[in-house]
Amino acid sequence: MAPEKVTVEFLNRWKAEGRPIPALTTYDYPTTRLLDETGIPFLLVGDSLGMVVLGYPDTTHVTMEHMVHHVRACARAKPRALLAADLPYRSYESPDQAVSNARRLMDAGAEAVKAEGGRVIQPQVEALRAAGIPFIGHLGMLPQHVVEEGGYRKKGRSESEVKALLADADALTEAGALAIVLELVIPDVARQITRRIPIPTIGIGSGPDCDGQILVTHDLIGTFPWFTPGFVKPKLNASQLMRQAVDDWIREVGR
Numbered sequence: 001m002a003p004e005k006v007t008v009e010f011l012n013r014w015k016a017e018g019r020p021i022p023a024l025t026t027y028d029y030p031t032t033r034l035l036d037e038t039g040i041p042f043l044l045v046g047d048s049l050g051m052v053v054l055g056y057p058d059t060t061h062v063t064m065e066h067m068v069h070h071v072r073a074c075a076r077a078k079p080r081a082l083l084a085a086d087l088p089y090r091s092y093e094s095p096d097q098a099v100s101n102a103r104r105l106m107d108a109g110a111e112a113v114k115a116e117g118g119r120v121i122q123p124q125v126e127a128l129r130a131a132g133i134p135f136i137g138h139l140g141m142l143p144q145h146v147v148e149e150g151g152y153r154k155k156g157r158s159e160s161e162v163k164a165l166l167a168d169a170d171a172l173t174e175a176g177a178l179a180i181v182l183e184l185v186i187p188d189v190a191r192q193i194t195r196r197i198p199i200p201t202i203g204i205g206s207g208p209d210c211d212g213q214i215l216v217t218h219d220l221i222g223t224f225p226w227f228t229p230g231f232v233k234p235k236l237n238a239s240q241l242m243r244q245a246v247d248d249w250i251r252e253v254g255r
């Protein structure tokens, strides 16, 4: 699917060509290598790391140290896929802080950074772009705000939410974002945003009409069986296979 190194320039080209962009999260060396061998073009070291790898209840516990450690591990796989990484909670509260933390992720091997929010982080996005750091936006349900918002709720239900989403998508585009993740956005609204902006939208739980789709890999392959979002249709029950393999081995040892 991706025969050559995928660079940030590919994303816009693929949108223009109407070529869908599949993307998955990754957090370690072997998973990055395995996913990359499938030819997937886009991998994200997401701060979902906090939940599916580190066992925290939400992403607000993830630190820069966690992200740098895991980005380094993923980058050691030298993926052909574009490797992006999340700026974690409270790591981009000012333009200067955003640039210095994004540089740490880039030095660790990320090729682009992602952060949550629209107009409120426009100065940070402009500063990142001025520093030559490729930026991916994230709108809709913002997991780093789950505590204040009191849960994971679909966005774009009311007229005011739709207006805000459109204004945020425009602001990120103007500030120089190279793509925007749309999380839990009502599908009609996600389609509207996708048609409106020239940069790709990458949906998660936002219907089929985004330019790309991203999933948390653990949800797709069933390695975090205790919770799977309703919009995911897992392709594998890896936890079950693991339990079976371990049971078989325990029986062998007991023989």
Ligand code: KIV
Pocket (backbone or CB within 6 Å): 025, 044, 045, 046, 047, 048, 049, 086, 138, 181, 204, 214, 215, 216
């Ligand atoms: O942290 C993450 O994994 C993400 C994706 C779900 C988009 O932000």
